[in-house]
Amino acid sequence: MELMMSLxxxxxxxxxxxxxxxxxxxxVILGTALLSHGVLLMxxxxxxxxxGAPPIIIGAGPFTDPLPQALILTAIVIGFGVxxxxxxxxxxxxxxxxxxxxxxxxxxxxx
Amino acid sequence: xxxxxxxxxxxxxxxxxxxLRKAAGNKIGWVVSLxxxxxxxxxxxxxxxxxxxxxxxxxxxxxxxxxxNFSLYLDGLSLLFGFLITGIGFAVIVYSIYYLSTxxxxxxxxxxxxxxxxxxxxxVMSNNxxxxxxxxxxxxxxxxxxxxxWYHKERSRYGAxxxxxxxxxxxxxxxxxxxxxxxxxxxxxxxxxxxxxxxxKESGFYIPITILVLLGAFSKSAQIPFHIWLPDAMExxxxxxxxxxxxxMVKAGIYLIARMTGALGGTEFWFLTVxxxxxxxxxxxxxxxxxxxxxxxILAFSTISQLGLIITLIGYGTPGxxxxxxxxxxxxxxxxxxxxLMVGIVDHExxxxxxxKLRGLAKVMPYTAAIAVIGSLAMAGVPPFNGFxxxxxxxxxxxxxxxxxxxxxxxxxxxxxxxxLCASIFTxxxxxxxxxxxxxxxxxxxxxxxxxxxxxxxxxxxxxLLVSINVIIGLFPGLVAKSIIEPAVVAITGAPFYVKIYHWxxxxxxxxxxxxxIIVGLVLYYRLDQLKAxxxxxxxxxxxxxxxxxxxxxxLNGALRITNIQMTGFLRDYNxxxxxxxxxxxxxxxxxxxxxxxxxxxxxxxxFFEVVMALILVAGALGVVFLKSRLAAIVSxxxxxxxxxxxxxxxxxxxxxxxxxxxxxxxxALFLLAFSRLPKFLSEHDTPARVKGINVVAALLTGxxxxxxxxxxxxxxxxxxxxxxxxxxxxxxxxxxxxxNVILVDFRxxxxxxxxxxxxxxxxxxxxxxxxxxxxxxxxxxxE
Numbered sequence: 001m002e003l004m005m006s007l008x009x010x011x012x013x014x015x016x017x018x019x020x021x022x023x024x025x026x027x028v029i030l031g032t033a034l035l036s037h038g039v040l041l042m043x044x045x046x047x048x049x050x051x052g053a054p055p056i057i058i059g060a061g062p063f064t065d066p067l068p069q070a071l072i073l074t075a076i077v078i079g080f081g082v083x084x085x086x087x088x089x090x091x092x093x094x095x096x097x098x099x100x101x102x103x104x105x106x107x108x109x110x111x
Numbered sequence: 112x113x114x115x116x117x118x119x120x121x122x123x124x125x126x127x128x129x130x131l132r133k134a135a136g137n138k139i140g141w142v143v144s145l146x147x148x149x150x151x152x153x154x155x156x157x158x159x160x161x162x163x164x165x166x167x168x169x170x171x172x173x174x175x176x177x178x179x180n181f182s183l184y185l186d187g188l189s190l191l192f193g194f195l196i197t198g199i200g201f202a203v204i205v206y207s208i209y210y211l212s213t214x215x216x217x218x219x220x221x222x223x224x225x226x227x228x229x230x231x232x233x234x235v236m237s238n239n240x241x242x243x244x245x246x247x248x249x250x251x252x253x254x255x256x257x258x259x260x261w262y263h264k265e266r267s268r269y270g271a272x273x274x275x276x277x278x279x280x281x282x283x284x285x286x287x288x289x290x291x292x293x294x295x296x297x298x299x300x301x302x303x304x305x306x307x308x309x310x311x312k313e314s315g316f317y318i319p320i321t322i323l324v325l326l327g328a329f330s331k332s333a334q335i336p337f338h339i340w341l342p343d344a345m346e347x348x349x350x351x352x353x354x355x356x357x358x359x360m361v362k363a364g365i366y367l368i369a370r371m372t373g374a375l376g377g378t379e380f381w382f383l384t385v386x387x388x389x390x391x392x393x394x395x396x397x398x399x400x401x402x403x404x405x406x407x408x409i410l411a412f413s414t415i416s417q418l419g420l421i422i423t424l425i426g427y428g429t430p431g432x433x434x435x436x437x438x439x440x441x442x443x444x445x446x447x448x449x450x451x452l453m454v455g456i457v458d459h460e461x462x463x464x465x466x467x468k469l470r471g472l473a474k475v476m477p478y479t480a481a482i483a484v485i486g487s488l489a490m491a492g493v494p495p496f497n498g499f500x501x502x503x504x505x506x507x508x509x510x511x512x513x514x515x516x517x518x519x520x521x522x523x524x525x526x527x528x529x530x531x532l533c534a535s536i537f538t539x540x541x542x543x544x545x546x547x548x549x550x551x552x553x554x555x556x557x558x559x560x561x562x563x564x565x566x567x568x569x570x571x572x573x574x575x576l577l578v579s580i581n582v583i584i585g586l587f588p589g590l591v592a593k594s595i596i597e598p599a600v601v602a603i604t605g606a607p608f609y610v611k612i613y614h615w616x617x618x619x620x621x622x623x624x625x626x627x628x629i630i631v632g633l634v635l636y637y638r639l640d641q642l643k644a645x646x647x648x649x650x651x652x653x654x655x656x657x658x659x660x661x662x663x664x665x666x667l668n669g670a671l672r673i674t675n676i677q678m679t680g681f682l683r684d685y686n687x688x689x690x691x692x693x694x695x696x697x698x699x700x701x702x703x704x705x706x707x708x709x710x711x712x713x714x715x716x717x718x719f720f721e722v723v724m725a726l727i728l729v730a731g732a733l734g735v736v737f738l739k740s741r742l743a744a745i746v747s748x749x750x751x752x753x754x755x756x757x758x759x760x761x762x763x764x765x766x767x768x769x770x771x772x773x774x775x776x777x778x779x780a781l782f783l784l785a786f787s788r789l790p791k792f793l794s795e796h797d798t799p800a801r802v803k804g805i806n807v808v809a810a811l812l813t814g815x816x817x818x819x820x821x822x823x824x825x826x827x828x829x830x831x832x833x834x835x836x837x838x839x840x841x842x843x844x845x846x847x848x849x850x851x852n853v854i855l856v857d858f859r860x861x862x863x864x865x866x867x868x869x870x871x872x873x874x875x876x877x878x879x880x881x882x883x884x885x886x887x888x889x890x891x892x893x894x895e
Binding site: 001002003004005006007008009010011012013014015017018019020021022023026027028030033034037038040041042044045046047048049050051052053054055056057058061063064065066067069070072073074076077078079080081082083084085087088089090091092094095096100102103105106 | 680681682683686687690711713714715716717721722725728729732733735736741744745748751752755758759761762763764765766767770771774777778781782785786788789790798806807809810811813814815816817818820821822824825832833834837838841842848849850851854855859862863866869870872873874876877880881884
């Protein structure tokens with residue numbers, strides 16, 4: 001299972017990285033979303049997968065490790081906050097600058 | 112007056128000059144001139160103490176934790192330099208009162224010159240090398256300000272920058288040498304370092320230390336190949352050229368070499384480096400001086416040449432040679448100072464310094480002519496002036512170079528007197544050319560911008576004062592031999608030495624050499640036009656000017672080119688740099704530390720439907736990348752998010768699954784909301800194949816690295832997880848059964864507080880961006 005998950009994580013990272021390098025601002029944001037999915041799965045996989053019951057402490061164990069789950073929960077929420085912020089930022093940038101081509105967003109020439 | 116006040120008083124007066132200027136008006140120069148006079152008298156009073164071999168010292172702690180102390184030391188060598196600095200300083204300040212127009216910025220001038228005087232006194236009287244270095248850089252700095260005094264002139268700025276760059280590079284080298292000396296000896300105090308001379312010479316650091324310290328000295332004293340800044344420093348007002356660039360600052364390097372002789376001198380390496388650079392500068396300076404037309408340029412190259420002579424003598428290292436060097440140092444300050452003051456007068460009264468325009472001035476300017484004749488003949492080494500005496504000592508030392516402890520140069524020993532002879536002939540020729548045509552041959556021409564007439568007495572007196580020293584010392588060398596020269600020689604060699612300077616050595620080789628110099632020099636001078644024509648045919652002299660003028664713009668252009676290569680302004684490029692660097696560092700570390708240990712011993716089992724889910728996840732991710740429509744891409748991203756939520760279910764993480772489902776839904780809604788107002792995907796068709804190729808490679812490598820890292824993280828467990836603590840205590844301490852929730856709000860509640868704050872700030876940010884926007888006019892408006 002861990003082997004397969006590692007491959008999936010690799011695909012998510014590769015896809016995210018590829019999108020990060022593209023010209024369109026929207027694709028870059030999609031890329032960051034894919035990368036954060038990859039990271040969440042990575043945290044979980046680096047612990048051990050499927051060892052015991054869900055960490056609801058009723059009855060005898062073994063239970064899965066609750067700590068990575070708590071970390072990921074925090075990460076999901078923060079990722080959501082950042083993604084929504086960046087999304088609105090891209091929207092405002094497009095509204096003001098009339099382009100989402102990152103090659104054209106190159107600062108001021110006469111600095 | 113205490114010793115400390117002597118070094119600090121110029122700085123204090125420099126601070127007061129702007130105030131005094133208001134009170135004293137244009138007479139500020141007279142106020143300033145009192146200081147060097149007072150200091151000179153104080154130094155004279157110390158003469159008996161120093162002659163008896165008792166140094167005057169002062170010691171204050173400054174930064175005792177690293178051994179930097181405000182420690183001053185006045186021995187024979189410091190005293191000699193002190194006399195030059197204050198004595199010539201007084202003459203130059205009096206001269207400048209008459210020389211500078213009252214329209215000039217006199218406040219700046221006297222502040223800068225006082226800064227310089229204080230710094231120079233500090234250099235020669237510091238016993239602590241760091242203290243000396245600070246004063247050393249202060250002389251570079253004040254020299255920079257003085258060369259650029261007429262900052263509206265382009266040449267002044269060029270000269271100031273050049274001298275700053277070269278002397279500061281030398282100063283930094285010297286600092287490195289000082290630090291190495293400290294590492295070796297554990298102290299910055301000069302006397303304590305000299306006491307450990309044997310240790311320094313035996314260590315492997317000896318040669319680097321010597322080279323670094325000498326770099327500082329050679330750059331300051333304008334020796335080859337650093338001599339190029341001195342001719343360009345002639346853009347400074349003439350009193351400055353006289354004071355800084357002939358009599359004092361350029362001798363700071365000589366002071367350093369003399370001072371360090373005790374610690375570093377006496378080896379073959381020292382002798383070869385110091386003397387060969389000195390001889391080279393002597394030769395090149397006297398040769399180039401012949402080719403100049405500007406009087407100040409002649410004097411500048413002559414200074415390079417004469418400093419080379421002094422350095423050669425100190426490099427020989429025998430007491431006799433050092434005596435010659437110190438005596439010539441003293442003489443050079445007197446005759447070169449008077450010559451510069453003479454050139455200033457000529458410039459002031461005729462409006463030009465071009466020797467091709469000046470003729471027969473002696474008739475209208477007899478006193479100036481007297482200064483020129485005596486100064487030039489002293490420089491040429493003609494009896495009975497003082498230059499003759501030191502030149503004789505130079506010849507003697509060159510002839511005797513073999514017999515001393517320098518026997519290893521035996522096969523080439525004849526070179527030393529020969530170079531000395533040739534350089535002296537050149538010196539004779541340019542010295543005569545300074546005064547002969549300008550003052551004697553021909554009638555006064557009308558070519559000069561001003562009608563020439565004799566200068567006011569205030570301009571003449573300082574020059575006459577300096578030039579009379581040449582005559583007096585020439586006739587009665589004993590006046591300074593015992594009192595000034597001997598303590599200085601003793602301070603350098605550290606051994607008692609009896610100084611006696613004679614006029615008549617008997618019929619010997621040095622005397623014959625002097626005769627040859629005068630005869631050949633006269634012959635060459637009468638054929639000067641042919642000589643100059645011959646010199647003009649010599650193809651371009653090797654000059655480090657060309658290197659300097661190439662190197663400074665080249666460094667700037669190189670930096671610009673490198674910046675342009677990396678700072679492209681494309682976000683993609685910066686992302687690529689970060690990605691490639693991460694790949695290199697993380698991948699490289701894995702490779703170099705042999706960390707690629709993957710164990711497949713402990714894996715969870717895989718069910719068929721899990722494989723299907725993984726495939727769906729991969730398909731979703733690829734869909735985001737490859738789908739052309741943005742709606743399809745968003746939906747594809749949704750597929751990825753929901754599948755991740757399903758995986759959380761399989762991995763026994765109910766809270767994660769819930770949150771992920773909710774967040775994914777809200778995110779999707781947000782994406783759809785925003786994307787409906789955004790343009791269609793940009794077509795990436797026009798992206799070059801090469802760029803696409805790089806992107807693909809970078810993406811695949813990153814994916815591979817992520818896979819590897821996950822596997823390594825899974826395979827290597829160095830210690831037990833701490834989760835058993837949470838599982839045991841969730842109920843007992845937290846009072847709940849859901850371990851994840853108890854961790855979030857109880858065990859690690861601070862994380863949750865932080866994440867709530869993040870969400871709040873993101874919300875506020877979104878609100879601010881949507882609601883408050885600033886139009887071009889600068890007025891905030893509400894967005895629809």
